[in-house]
Amino acid sequence: MDKNVELFMEGIIQRNPGEKEFHQAVQEVAESIMPFINKNPKYKKAKILERIAEPERVIMFRIPWMDDSGEVQINRGYRIQMNSTIGPYKGGLRFHPSVNLSILKFLAFEQVFKNSLTTLPMGGGKGGSNFDPKGKTDNEVMRFCQSFMAELFRHIGPNTDVPAGDIGVGGREIGFLFGQYKKIRNEFSGILTGKALNWGGSLIRPEATGYGCVYFAEEMMKTRKETLKGKICTVSGSGNVAQYTVEKLNQLGAKPVTLSDSNGMIYDPDGIDDKKLEYVMELKNVRRGRIKEYAEKYGVTYEEGKRPWHIKCDMAFPSATQNEINKSEAKKLVDNGCTCVSEGANMPSEPDAINVFINAKILYGPGKAANAGGVATSGLEMSQNSLKLSWSREEVDERLHNIMKSIHSSCVKYGKEGNIVNYVNGANIAGFVKVADAMLDQGLI
Ligand code: NDP
Ligand code: 2IT
Numbered sequence: 283m284d285k286n287v288e289l290f291m292e293g294i295i296q297r298n299p300g301e302k303e304f305h306q307a308v309q310e311v312a313e314s315i316m317p318f319i320n321k322n323p324k325y326k327k328a329k330i331l332e333r334i335a336e337p338e339r340v341i342m343f344r345i346p347w348m349d350d351s352g353e354v355q356i357n358r359g360y361r362i363q364m365n366s367t368i369g370p371y372k373g374g375l376r377f378h379p380s381v382n383l384s385i386l387k388f389l390a391f392e393q394v395f396k397n398s399l400t401t402l403p404m405g406g407g408k409g410g411s412n413f414d415p416k417g418k419t420d421n422e423v424m425r426f427c428q429s430f431m432a433e434l435f436r437h438i439g440p441n442t443d444v445p446a447g448d449i450g451v452g453g454r455e456i457g458f459l460f461g462q463y464k465k466i467r468n469e470f471s472g473i474l475t476g477k478a479l480n481w482g483g484s485l486i487r488p489e490a491t492g493y494g495c496v497y498f499a500e501e502m503m504k505t506r507k508e509t510l511k512g513k514i515c516t517v518s519g520s521g522n523v524a525q526y527t528v529e530k531l532n533q534l535g536a537k538p539v540t541l542s543d544s545n546g547m548i549y550d551p552d553g554i555d556d557k558k559l560e561y562v563m564e565l566k567n568v569r570r571g572r573i574k575e576y577a578e579k580y581g582v583t584y585e586e587g588k589r590p591w592h593i594k595c596d597m598a599f600p601s602a603t604q605n606e607i608n609k610s611e612a613k614k615l616v617d618n619g620c621t622c623v624s625e626g627a628n629m630p631s632e633p634d635a636i637n638v639f640i641n642a643k644i645l646y647g648p649g650k651a652a653n654a655g656g657v658a659t660s661g662l663e664m665s666q667n668s669l670k671l672s673w674s675r676e677e678v679d680e681r682l683h684n685i686m687k688s689i690h691s692s693c694v695k696y697g698k699e700g701n702i703v704n705y706v707n708g709a710n711i712a713g714f715v716k717v718a719d720a721m722l723d724q725g726l727i
Contacts, residue, residue: 286320287312294335301384303604307391307629308335310636314710330718337390339363340383343433345411347425349418359430361409361437361445362390367720367727370441371407372397372657374448377455379414385604386410389448392628393657395713396650399689402661407443409434415450416570427458434459435466438473440667446475446660449603452522452567453478453488472667475660479672484663486678487656491626492526492601493679494655494686495647496534499597499624501690502645505703506621511535516595516620518542519602520566520573523626523653527599528559540590542602543573547590550582594618601626609634616642625649636706643702651689651709658685 283291287309294308312331319325345357360383363371373393376386386408394406413426438445447456456476463473470482477483486493500510513536517524520541528538537553541562550558558580565571577584591598591611598620600606606627607615612635615623622645625631629649631639639646659682666672673681689709696715697708721727 284313284316286316290316290331293332297336298384298387301387303384303388303629304391306633307388310633310706311391311395311710311714314707315714318711318714324722325718328722330721333721334365334394334714334717335391337362337364337387338366340387341409341437342383345413345426345429345433347422347429349422355426357411357413357426359409359411359433360386361434361443362386362407363437363443364390364406364408365394365717366405367717367724368398369403369405370439371443372404372446372660373406373408374410374446374657375451375455375459376408376410376448377413377415377450378410379412381410381412388604389628392650394717395710396654397657398713398716399651399692399709400654400658400661400685401688402658402685404657404661407445408448409445410448410451413450415455420454423455424458427455428462431459431462432466435463438463440471440473440664444473444475444660444664446657447522449521452476472664475663477663482663482667484659484666484672484678485675486682487659487663488522489526489529490659490682491523491653491656492528493530494658494682495523495527495599495601495624495626495652496530497655497683497686498647498652498690499599499622499645500534501687502622502624502647502705505694506645508621509534510597513537513596514539514594515597515599516540516590516593517599517601518547518590518606518630519600519627520562521601523656524599524601525559525563525566527601527626528554528562529556531599532556532559536597538599539595540593541573541576542588542590544602545572546574546584546586547588548573548577548582548584549590549593550576550580591615595620597622597624599624599626600630602630603627604629605632607631607635609638611635612638616644621645623647624652626653628653640704640706646705647693648706648709650713651693651705654689655682655686658682
């Protein structure tokens, strides 16, 4: 490791003990940025990298609520307000039992660079709780969301901090959270994105992360004069991002063949077509069942406890969670002929896996670039809320598509190495420059 990165990481590890996901995310960025900073001493002198890795504010709070049997439950809530230099804090809320400070700080840190790449005026934040929505009734989820917002409301606002969904937070949860905010503040304003259409939401926001991730893959493939037509694609997860990744892959003539959840994966060599996707959406979004049922319904393979990376494919779309591709899985993908990985999830590839992709010179689009379509469309939802207007499906989709093309161009601008593009360096440097320059403009903040 570069000596400067090593010294910098020593400080990070000392100040943030035990936060391994946060260390991982910061180190990846530091490795990309350090050579750039060394060539541009103004950033070094102002200690921008050190400042950018320190959250502006961390909020942690108690969430007491009562379950259906009358028992008191206590969860922990968080909001990491990481950086507001180029706009209000913006980023999702995650409800998952694994949620802790390290995971939310890594996500908030990534969000700063991602939001900068979108071209829209959004700072970075992330929040959530160790609450597990699985197996809870709608009433329990509602009471939890109300208690969560009973504290969060004082820290957010349309010009301060605008949360949205992430793992475990979809339309249902955003509805309960919005209702509670409106009641406490007596104010109808765009304090969350991912709202339903009839109370301030935007068309295409549910689709945006998956669609954007496929648009990004399309741009990467164009650099090698390739299209998605006929490409066999592995997809992990089966939630919001995975579902709309599959939908867009089908629209572009590719063939998605896998999906997964935390219990296992299904492999459907004939392809997960629109009809089967409709079944998945009903299974996951309405019945909230397990992906195993897909295998039973369509008579295909189900592998308990497995992830899909051993299945032969041309392109891979990790869309479940962090660190879901390790080094040997990355090798397997490359050995099987996979030439493109576009990350719908945040930090799904372990550092060793990323090295495998980069060394093999395949097209590797890191999450902060490839999945930025979700937050970008949240930005479009905020614009529509401010204008008190709603744009058509076509208009939002076209804006999303153009933003993904522009993110791709920024990655090429900053990541070109000879005749290949290092999208990791490209995304990190492009995301950094905009925020760093704004921090220089605004003085010691
Ligand atoms: P959902 O909650 O809709 O779906 C998550 C999916 O991933 C589920 O299938 C879930 O399985 C699986 N999963 C979650 N945690 C794990 C785990 N620890 N191990 C194995 N499988 C797991 O979330 P999203 O689709 O919204 O989010 C997926 C990823 O995309 C996350 O990394 C998120 O940060 C990222 N992302 C989301 C955006 C958005 O707009 N929603 C925007 C940008 C990135 P199970 O049901 O069994 O838990
Ligand atoms: O990781 C992400 O970019 C999100 N979960 C979406 C954030 C948002 O504000 O739409």
